[in-house]
Amino acid sequence: MSDSTFEGQNVVVTGGGTGIGRASALEFARLGASAVIITGRRKDRLDEVAAEHPAIVPVVADVTTEDGAQAVVEAVQTRGGRLDVLVHNAGIYRQTPVDNPDLALSREMLETNVIGPVLLTARLLPLLASPGGSIVFTSSVAGHNPEPYASMYAVSKSGTHSLTRTWAKELASRGIRVNAVAPSAVRTEVYTANGLSTEEVDGLFKGFAAANPLGRTGEAEDVAPWITHLAAPSSSWVTGQIIVIDGGADLTAAADSPYSPYRGGSEGVSWGS
Numbered sequence: 157m158s159d160s161t162f163e164g165q166n167v168v169v170t171g172g173g174t175g176i177g178r179a180s181a182l183e184f185a186r187l188g189a190s191a192v193i194i195t196g197r198r199k200d201r202l203d204e205v206a207a208e209h210p211a212i213v214p215v216v217a218d219v220t221t222e223d224g225a226q227a228v229v230e231a232v233q234t235r236g237g238r239l240d241v242l243v244h245n246a247g248i249y250r251q252t253p254v255d256n257p258d259l260a261l262s263r264e265m266l267e268t269n270v271i272g273p274v275l276l277t278a279r280l281l282p283l284l285a286s287p288g289g290s291i292v293f294t295s296s297v298a299g300h301n302p303e304p305y306a307s308m309y310a311v312s313k314s315g316t317h318s319l320t321r322t323w324a325k326e327l328a329s330r331g332i333r334v335n336a337v338a339p340s341a342v343r344t345e346v347y348t349a350n351g352l353s354t355e356e357v358d359g360l361f362k363g364f365a366a367a368n369p370l371g372r373t374g375e376a377e378d379v380a381p382w383i384t385h386l387a388a389p390s391s392s393w394v395t396g397q398i399i400v401i402d403g404g405a406d407l408t409a410a411a412d413s414p415y416s417p418y419r420g421g422s423e424g425v426s427w428g429s
């Protein structure tokens with residue numbers, strides 16, 4: 157892709173203040189987007205990313221609320237009212253063991269990972285280029301290869317798999333494409349946000365790397381170029397696809413392997429092993 161692939165285009169990346177969303181937003185900006193509107197709840201994190209490129213526009217918006225969706229709509233309207241790319245990336249990860257699920261956290265996860273994108277898509281569709289618009293989800297391998305103790309996360313990500321494929325059919329006649337990336341273990345804040353200590357995450361990622369055919373875990377920068385690639389005009393004949401980005405982990409059913417850090421007893425996981 158050239159540095160002008162997204163020239164003149166407006167992009168929205170939810171959860172753009174950190175991790176995969178931040179790396180994607182910076183990649184869209186590097187590839188010439190006029191405005192990359194990034195959202196999240198923490199203003200300081202959004203501002204940090206905005207300081208890295210003049211095209212980045214920080215908008216504090218909770219993806220689960222009508223007010224949040226409205227704030228994003230207004231940000232697009234301020235920039236000419238046309239949206240070219242919508243990246244549903246904001247997400248949370250929580251463990252919900254079958255014998256001890258936290259229902260409040262389960263609901264929060266579904267609200268953030270599934271209902272939020274449904275709400276935001278509905279509000280932004282009137283502004284999304286038709287034809288030519290593109291929606292990309294950051295889903296997860298958990299959507300089709302779930303890990304023990306995280307069933308509701310898997311439900312939420314199979315939900316995004318389903319939204320991808322259903323909307324691809326529903327919006328094809330309007331010339332709007334819908335695709336997803338499905339990463340496995342990428343070292344971001346999503347794990348510490350789940351309450352794990354740095355040592356626990358170190359142990360978890362050591363296990364992931366050992367079980368990975370390519371011998372390492374992912375970085376946000378491994379995923380971002382696939383998000384921009386799916387959104388780019390050069391992918392204009394690609395829709396309804398879920399691209400796995402995982403160093404080959406999907407080949408090995410890594411979550412079930414003898415090396416998996418997920419092999420715990422009925423009490424759950426031994427994170428540091």
Ligand SMILES: NC(=O)c1ccc[n+]([C@@H]2O[C@H](COP(=O)([O-])OP(=O)(O)OC[C@H]3O[C@@H](n4cnc5c(N)ncnc54)[C@H](OP(=O)(O)O)[C@@H]3O)[C@@H](O)[C@H]2O)c1
Nearest residue numbers: 171174175176196197198218219246247296341342344346
């Ligand atoms: N890291 C992995 O191993 C991995 C693997 C597969 C899939 N994924 C998916 O990748 C996506 C990005 O996660 P990440 O790994 O980059 O972790 P991350 O750094 O924690 O990013 C998640 C982002 O979502 C935002 N967010 C969470 N709840 C929100 C809400 N209610 N409203 C608006 N923004 C919200 C967070 O910002 P605020 O907290 O400031 O709101 C944060 O910037 C997620 O959908 C995750 O499920 C991650």
